[in-house]
Amino acid sequence: MWLQLMFMLSKTCEYALRAMIYVAQQSRNGKVVNIKEISENIDSPELFIGKILQGLSKQGFLKSSKGRYGGFFISEKDAKTSLADIIIAIDGDKMFKGCGVGLAYCSDINPAPFIMNIKQLGV
Amino acid sequence: MWLQLMFMLSKTCEYALRAMIYVAQQSRNGKVVNIKEISENIDSPELFIGKILQGLSKQGFLKSSKGRYGGFFISEKDAKTSLADIIIAIDGDKMFKGCGVGLAYCSDINPAPFIMNIKQLGV
DNA sequence: AGATATTAAGATATTTTTATCCTATTTAAA
DNA sequence: TTTAAATAGGATAAAAATATCTTAATATCT
Incomplete structure (x- = not known):
């Protein structure tokens, strides 16, 4: 079973992922892509x-x-990089640590993906 | 089954949740808490x-x-507020919409919690 | 009434994130 | 060899998030 994680990424990181995915796709067809093309296809500021x-x-990514x-292009080997x-x-590993709410039950051993549902303050 | 969501919250939102949870706890004991006490207990800048x-x-929260x-204090009724x-x-509902990566398979109907695991660029 | 401790509110300051500008360097085609 | 098109790199600008300051208003105790 897959664990579903929903992230809020920084803009920078969001653009980066989209760009890397786009470049990876193009590279599979042996195509080298320039910034202009990338920015147009992933809808991001070109210079950024x-x-x-x-x-x-x-x-080295x-x-x-x-x-x-x-x-830019991504070699077959580099395409094995995980997102x-x-x-x-880009954003560091803070996202993979802690629960962001800092409750007592969060720790390194139990890094507490923030259980969200219908949990109420009063319970 | 509970859906596990892991968030990256803004500092503001993180402090807010911690503070609200702390105040809610104290309010259950009938205690009114001031900013100084709150900030000390949730480790946040007092004035902020x-x-x-x-x-x-x-x-009205x-x-x-x-x-x-x-x-500050939280009534029994207000304690029913969901996190x-x-x-x-505070952060708006963007977190509950879209996948943050903006891939084609993300839409309103299928808002694509970002499937993360061992997914690689090249697959 | 006076002193003290508290939140309210608006203004301002600081830091971080996001975005742009300018020039240099590199490469390939004409 | 010249020209055009591309990334590299450093500096700067703009916007947003985070944090603080200052004064006012309010409530309680003595």
Whole structure:
């Protein structure tokens, strides 16, 4: 069974994931994509996603080539990266720790995904 | 079965939930608590949580009393408020909509809690 | 009535996140 | 070799989130 996690990601991280997924798709077809194309397809500010990918590229999550017909691409090997690793690279691992509410029953051993339902304050 | 949701809340929202839970606990013992006590117990900036509770109080999530021996408290009725309502009051409902990654398979009908596991870019 | 302790409210300050600008460097095609 | 198109990198700007300050209003105790 899959554990369903719903995240609130930073804009930066959201753009990054969308971009990485888009580049990965294109790379499977052997295509190198430039920032303009990426930003148009994932609906993000062009220069901003440029900066983000520049950073991810430095960290080795994808490759870039400069110059005419340059752009970004993801090798078969890099495509094995889990989305979680990208999230951690950008937003850090705070998301995977603690429950965000800081109740007593949250700990490292029981990192308390915040049980939400119909739980009321008074119970 | 309970659905497990793990959130990244804004600081404001995190403080708010912790404060509300603390006040609710104290109110069950008939105790009115002031900002200083609250901030010490939930580890938040005193003036900041003051502002936050001031807002929640205006919206009717809890009661306040001014003057000496004043403070905040939550009636039995108000204690029925769900944490989700407080989150929405502060962070809005964006958290309950969309998947944050904006993939094609996310929609209003299928609001795609972000399936996370070992999913890889390349699959 | 006076002193003290509390929330209310508006203004302001600080920090972080998001976004843009400008110039340099690189590459390929003409 | 020149030109055009692309990323790299550093600086800056704008917006949003977080935090604090100051004064006013209110309530309680003596």
